[in-house]
Amino acid sequence: xxxxxxxxxxxxxxxxxxxxxAKAFDASVANFxxxxxxxxxxxxxxxxxxxxxxxxxxxxxxxxxxRLFSLTELGREELTGxxxxxxxxxxxxxxxxxxxxxxDSGDIEGVLASIRERKxxxxxxxxxxxxxxxxxxxxxxxEDFLATAERVGPYLTLLRGLSFERDNVRWCARSxxxxxxxxxxxxxxx
Amino acid sequence: xxxxxxxxxxxxxxxxxxxxxAKAFDASVANFxxxxxxxxxxxxxxxxxxxxxxxxxxxxxxxxxxRLFSLTELGREELTGxxxxxxxxxxxxxxxxxxxxxxDSGDIEGVLASIRERKxxxxxxxxxxxxxxxxxxxxxxxEDFLATAERVGPYLTLLRGLSFERDNVRWCARSxxxxxxxxxxxxxxx
DNA sequence: CCGACCTAGTCAACAAGTTGAGTATGTGAG
DNA sequence: CTCACATACTCAACTTGTTGACTAGGTCGG
Numbered sequence: 001x002x003x004x005x006x007x008x009x010x011x012x013x014x015x016x017x018x019x020x021x022a023k024a025f026d027a028s029v030a031n032f033x034x035x036x037x038x039x040x041x042x043x044x045x046x047x048x049x050x051x052x053x054x055x056x057x058x059x060x061x062x063x064x065x066x067r068l069f070s071l072t073e074l075g076r077e078e079l080t081g082x083x084x085x086x087x088x089x090x091x092x093x094x095x096x097x098x099x100x101x102x103x104d105s106g107d108i109e110g111v112l113a114s115i116r117e118r119k120x121x122x123x124x125x126x127x128x129x130x131x132x133x134x135x136x137x138x139x140x141x142x143e144d145f146l147a148t149a150e151r152v153g154p155y156l157t158l159l160r161g162l163s164f165e166r167d168n169v170r171w172c173a174r175s176x177x178x179x180x181x182x183x184x185x186x187x188x189x190x
Numbered sequence: 191x192x193x194x195x196x197x198x199x200x201x202x203x204x205x206x207x208x209x210x211x212a213k214a215f216d217a218s219v220a221n222f223x224x225x226x227x228x229x230x231x232x233x234x235x236x237x238x239x240x241x242x243x244x245x246x247x248x249x250x251x252x253x254x255x256x257r258l259f260s261l262t263e264l265g266r267e268e269l270t271g272x273x274x275x276x277x278x279x280x281x282x283x284x285x286x287x288x289x290x291x292x293x294d295s296g297d298i299e300g301v302l303a304s305i306r307e308r309k310x311x312x313x314x315x316x317x318x319x320x321x322x323x324x325x326x327x328x329x330x331x332x333e334d335f336l337a338t339a340e341r342v343g344p345y346l347t348l349l350r351g352l353s354f355e356r357d358n359v360r361w362c363a364r365s366x367x368x369x370x371x372x373x374x375x376x377x378x379x380x
Numbered sequence: 381c382c383g384a385c386c387t388a389g390t391c392a393a394c395a396a397g398t399t400g401a402g403t404a405t406g407t408g409a410g
Numbered sequence: 411c412t413c414a415c416a417t418a419c420t421c422a423a424c425t426t427g428t429t430g431a432c433t434a435g436g437t438c439g440g
Contacts, residue, residue: 002285003426009292019388032287039427041389062436064388076295083296085304087285089311092354095192095277097222097347102199104341105266106273114275121279146368147375151294156365157287164282167357175346178336193396209418229397231419252406254418 003043006033008052008071008079012151015056015070018044032157044069052078100175108183112176119172122165129162193233196223198242198261198269202341205246205260208234218322218344221351234259242268290365298373302366309362312355319352 006029010021021044022037035043047053052075055067071079096118103111136155137145146152200206200214211234212227225233237243242265245257261269286308293301326345327335336342 001425002288005285005292006288009288012292012295017388022388029291030281032282032284034281034283036428037389038391038429043426060387063386064433064435066388079292080296083289083292084300085289087289087304087308089308090282090284090286091220091224092222092280092350093224093283094222094280095195096280097350098192098196098199099273099275099277100350101343101347102195102202102269102273103343103346105202106270108273110274114277117275118277118279146372152368152372153291153293156293156361156368157291159364160282160287160290160361163357163361164354167353171346171350171353174349178342178346181336182342191395207418209416212418226398227419228399228421233396250417253416254403254405256418 003033003035003039004047004052005079005082007040007043007047008075008082009153011053011069011071011075012079015068017066017068019066021069030161032161047075051075103179108179112179112183115172115176115179119169119176122168122172125165126162126169129158129165133158133162193223193225193229194237194242195269195272196225197230197233197237198265198272199343201243201259201261201265202269205258207256207258209256211259218348221319221347221354237265241265293369298369302369302373305362305366305369309359309366312358312362315355316352316359319348319355322348323352 006025007021010016010024010029016024018037018041022040025033025035025040044053044055048055048069051072053069054072055069057065057067059065096114099106099111099114133155136158140148145155149155196215197211200211206214208227208231212230215223215225215230234243234245238245238259241262243259244262245259247255247257249255286304289296289301289304323345326348330338335345339345
């Protein structure tokens with residue numbers, strides 16, 4: 001049921017097509033929620049049926065028609081109700097960690113490669129989030145921004161995504177050190 | 191398919207009943223993967239059917255009989271294959287973040303309460319992970335442990351869970367400051 | 381003018397995760 | 411003596427999330 005609320009939160013910025021939402025999810029909500037376009041379209045249909053959003057079809061000349069969705073009053077109420085809580089706690093749920101848990105009796109070289117890849121990926125995410133942050137701040141200092149901006153929610157969630165990926169980078173680096181040393185020890189014991 | 195691998199990784203420590211696995215998941219694998227007992231039992235049945243694990247029924251006098259599962263050679267191979275990768279990247283997927291994203295036009299007091307609750311919960315987790323860490327180290331220094339322990343995987347994943355929760359605590363504190371100030375400003379503008 | 385990529389979706393099938401209840405016994409606290 | 415809690419599960423129904431393929435036109439580079 002949270003995808004619904006994530007979609008509604010995204011629609012607070014104004015009406016949007018399913019296609020644009022999919023991209024927006026990739027770009028910003030993806031900090032803390034990911035979904036495939038298929039999931040999104042299915043959910044949008046249901047939300048429309050439930051009266052949380054309304055669609056407006058826009059005919060285009062040299063493009064397929066698109067449907068722009070926007071929040072209804074009911075949708076806004078539901079979203080406010082959702083923000084009132086309560087919210088389930090969360091856990092990381094990461095395949096890579098499962099692999100690291102089993103690394104000692106598995107393919108250590110393979111795990112090392114996966115960690116290196118993840119580290120690069122996380123570094124790229126950090127860079128991207130930094131750019132997004134600069135764009136949000138738009139020249140203002142953080143203090144200035146927080147005092148004047150209409151919405152601080154997107155900034156706070158961005159900070160969470162940013163520190164998560166920084167943490168990932170640090171952990172990857174640490175794990176590489178530990179596992180590389182271990183690999184060396186196992187290759188040449190004594 | 192990753193629950194399978196998480197279960198197999200847990201069985202590296204030796205045979206275990208479904209019930210004990212459920213508890214073990216709560217205690218340690220839960221750093222990065224959570225599941226309900228129902229999911230676990232269902233998955234164990236399938237894994238047995240697929241020959242990844244074998245069950246040994248132990249009759250007990252004053253307790254229901256239990257079935258102890260252990261990895262088969264095939265299971266070990268599958269797990270090693272899994273560690274070789276590749277692994278899907280991950281995202282946070284947290285309801286609370288959805289609520290914060292929408293906080294500006296939602297129930298700010300409710301969101302604040304949720305963040306406070308989450309902060310306490312994360313602090314409790316940190317304390318618990320610290321105790322687990324002390325138990326794993328068992329008096330040794332980290333360096334000593336890493337040099338001598340049979341398996342370092344469980345330690346590394348524990349570190350990941352620990353830093354994730356520490357990060358949660360920090361982010362909660364920061365968000366509370368920002369949102370409280372904002373709430374005050376909205377209550378008494380100018 | 382061909383192939384790759386962009387816009388803007390749809391459909392179907394399946395795998396994974398969640399929720400709620402039920403079974404049956406034993407132990408320890410008040 | 412009762413009530414909560416621990417052991418050790420099972421069953422069924424449901425909601426979410428994933429995978430892969432398909433439609434149909436437009437744009438841009440070589």
